[in-house]
Amino acid sequence: MSTQERLRDDAKEAAELITSIADTVDRGSGNLKWRHFKGTILSVIGWASIIFGLGVLAILIIDVINRATGIFTGGQNWLTWDFFNNFDSRFAQRAGAKAAIVGTLYTISLTILFAFPLGVAAAIYLEEYANDNWFTRLVEINISNLAAVPSIIYGLLGLQVFARWLMLDRSIITGALTLALLVVPIIIVASRESIRAVPLSLRQASYALGATRWQTTWYVVLPQAIGGILTGSILAVSRAIGEAAPLITIGALTFVPFLPRNLFDIFTVLPIQIFNWTSRPQDDFRALAAAGIVVLLAILLTINALAIYLRIRYQKRY
Amino acid sequence: MAVTDLQKQSSFLRNTREKLIQIALLLAATVSILTTIGIVFSLLFETIAFFSEVSIIEFLTETEWTPLFSIKKYGIWPLLSATLLTSAIALLVAVPLGLVAAIFLSEFASDNVRRTIKPLLEILAGIPTVVYGYFALTTVTPFLKNFIPTLSIFNSLSAGIVMGVMLIPYVASLSEDSLSAVPNSLREAAYGLGSTRFEVATRVVAPAAISGIVASIVLAFSRAVGETMIVAIAAGQNPRFTFDPTVPVMTMTSYIVQVSLGDTPYGSLSYYTLYAVGFTLFLFTFILNIFSYWMVRKFREVYD
Numbered sequence: 089m090s091t092q093e094r095l096r097d098d099a100k101e102a103a104e105l106i107t108s109i110a111d112t113v114d115r116g117s118g119n120l121k122w123r124h125f126k127g128t129i130l131s132v133i134g135w136a137s138i139i140f141g142l143g144v145l146a147i148l149i150i151d152v153i154n155r156a157t158g159i160f161t162g163g164q165n166w167l168t169w170d171f172f173n174n175f176d177s178r179f180a181q182r183a184g185a186k187a188a189i190v191g192t193l194y195t196i197s198l199t200i201l202f203a204f205p206l207g208v209a210a211a212i213y214l215e216e217y218a219n220d221n222w223f224t225r226l227v228e229i230n231i232s233n234l235a236a237v238p239s240i241i242y243g244l245l246g247l248q249v250f251a252r253w254l255m256l257d258r259s260i261i262t263g264a265l266t267l268a269l270l271v272v273p274i275i276i277v278a279s280r281e282s283i284r285a286v287p288l289s290l291r292q293a294s295y296a297l298g299a300t301r302w303q304t305t306w307y308v309v310l311p312q313a314i315g316g317i318l319t320g321s322i323l324a325v326s327r328a329i330g331e332a333a334p335l336i337t338i339g340a341l342t343f344v345p346f347l348p349r350n351l352f353d354i355f356t357v358l359p360i361q362i363f364n365w366t367s368r369p370q371d372d373f374r375a376l377a378a379a380g381i382v383v384l385l386a387i388l389l390t391i392n393a394l395a396i397y398l399r400i401r402y403q404k405r406y
Numbered sequence: 407m408a409v410t411d412l413q414k415q416s417s418f419l420r421n422t423r424e425k426l427i428q429i430a431l432l433l434a435a436t437v438s439i440l441t442t443i444g445i446v447f448s449l450l451f452e453t454i455a456f457f458s459e460v461s462i463i464e465f466l467t468e469t470e471w472t473p474l475f476s477i478k479k480y481g482i483w484p485l486l487s488a489t490l491l492t493s494a495i496a497l498l499v500a501v502p503l504g505l506v507a508a509i510f511l512s513e514f515a516s517d518n519v520r521r522t523i524k525p526l527l528e529i530l531a532g533i534p535t536v537v538y539g540y541f542a543l544t545t546v547t548p549f550l551k552n553f554i555p556t557l558s559i560f561n562s563l564s565a566g567i568v569m570g571v572m573l574i575p576y577v578a579s580l581s582e583d584s585l586s587a588v589p590n591s592l593r594e595a596a597y598g599l600g601s602t603r604f605e606v607a608t609r610v611v612a613p614a615a616i617s618g619i620v621a622s623i624v625l626a627f628s629r630a631v632g633e634t635m636i637v638a639i640a641a642g643q644n645p646r647f648t649f650d651p652t653v654p655v656m657t658m659t660s661y662i663v664q665v666s667l668g669d670t671p672y673g674s675l676s677y678y679t680l681y682a683v684g685f686t687l688f689l690f691t692f693i694l695n696i697f698s699y700w701m702v703r704k705f706r707e708v709y710d
Binding site: 140 | 420424427428430436442444448452504506527535538571602634684688695696699
């Protein structure tokens with residue numbers, strides 16, 4: 089094709105594009121006031137959708153606090169010292185969430201211990217070491233797919249691999265390993281983003297001083313990226329704290345009236361305890377579930393506040 | 407002489423350490439692949455065991471699911487229909503609200519409003535699902551009963567609506583990202599031709615961002631299909647082949663929860679049903695995830 093022909097084709101294409109845009113705009117013409125008013129309508133509906141979502145959130149929180157403490161409409165306050173200090177019981181008045189709260193602390197600490205080093209190491213490999221080859225691309229597609237696999241499927245994996253094949257049974261370790269696999273993809277994605285944001289010039293300066301790749305990573309890149317890595321990891325862990333489905337699947341018990349003696353002991357966690365109380369028909373147990381929800385939401389709120397604090401504290405601009 | 411030896415030795419140590427660290431990091435990256443292999447194989451093994459006792463034709467054509475009764479029937483349709491019903495209700499809530507919110511935030515709202523509202527909306531995605539389940543059962547269902555007196559205590563309507571609220575930020579955030587990524591030159595061109603803000607948003611920006619918008623909807627759908635605690639608490643435990651949103655039903659995920667709560671002996675047929683249902687669920691979400699990945703790649707408009 090000669091240059092002239094190509095130019096002619098380009099011009100024809102441009103002309104078609106302009107006609108089509110003009111057509112589109114034409115169809116919208118008419119009463120100018122009405123055309124602008126449609127924008128106002130969209131803004132109103134936009135605000136309405138946002139207010140609906142946030143309104144439901146507000147009602148949910150107020151409703152749960154009210155059921156737990158009776159603060160707005162009167163009624164028994166279930167969020168007492170006994171609630172934190174008693175084990176579960178068949179009698180609502182004597183039931184508490186001690187085993188569930190301690191179980192959550194144990195399980196989540198172990199989950200962090202397994203997932204954080206693994207996720208950050210994988211992120212470092214993908215950002216600082218990997219070449220752009222089929223293996224890297226496979227790992228990348230795989231991670232984005234894993235992040236969208238339903239959590240209950242991880243439960244089935246944990247049941248089969250950790251509980252049966254490794255014979256860890258329905259222990260805290262099985263629960264923590266299962267949750268770790270669930271959050272590792274989230275930690276990898278967040279850590280990679282944070283590592284990628286460290287400017288190349290810092291790495292080049294480090295190499296110019298004779299540092300090796302690992303020295304550069306450890307002493308230069310990671311200290312710069314740690315804020316984002318911690319923020320992302322904390323958010324991932326807060327997801328694990330709220331998970332009930334995978335732990336129910338591996339067989340975490342719903343009624344545990346004692347503290348775990350070691351890491352191979354059976355256990356329960358706060359979300360499962362809430363589920364258990366919710367599924368009992370008596371109103372008193374529903375109120376206990378509300379008290380559990382208030383505690384769970386308070387934990388999550390604290391953790392998210394920590395993440396926001398870290399994000400601000402480590403924020404750097406280049 | 408001694409100095410060169412020392413240098414040689416230290417550079418050898420250094421190289422070995424570098425190599426070992428690289429291998430350790432590579433192994434960490436490989437864990438994600440092992441997870442996928444683990445998921446596929448653990449599901450596949452028990453699913454094959456299941457289909458050696460139940461024919462796949464019965465699984466796909468039977469319309470009753472009664473593996474825990476004396477007369478056992480293994481048709482996936484009751485579980486599948488419940489999953490699709492609750493997901494459809496959730497999408498009916500999340501897609502319109504999420505999309506309007508996304509277009510509003512990206513094209514109409516000021517920077518300040520966007521920066522405040524987006525994280526606030528994302529709180530909705532951070533609330534544990536067991537909390538949503540509780541809310542659906544104890545608050546939304548009694549509220550809906552005022553308008554629909556025949557509504558059962560357990561139903562897919564309130565479970566679906568609450569799930570939809572949870573999914574608003576998934577649709578809104580991802581769609582807003584892809585709307586914001588449309589280059590300003592397109593908007594300016596449309597304004598130059600006399601368009602109003604509404605016309606720019608709906609006829610130029612939204613079509614240009616369509617791949618991201620569709621991907622966000624597909625991802626929300628995939629979340630809804632795999633969502634467990636809301637439906638297990640609020641939608642019931644009754645497997646039946648129906649699309650009536652007011653009666654108790656049982657989704658695939660609720661079934662897995664129900665069997666897990668009971669004491670199912672390892673190696674029994676009801677143990678295998680866990681994995682057959684789990685495998686169906688995994689296939690479903692896997693296809694949706696791949697589809698959304700492909701959508702983004704295939705239909706992404708690239709602007710220089």
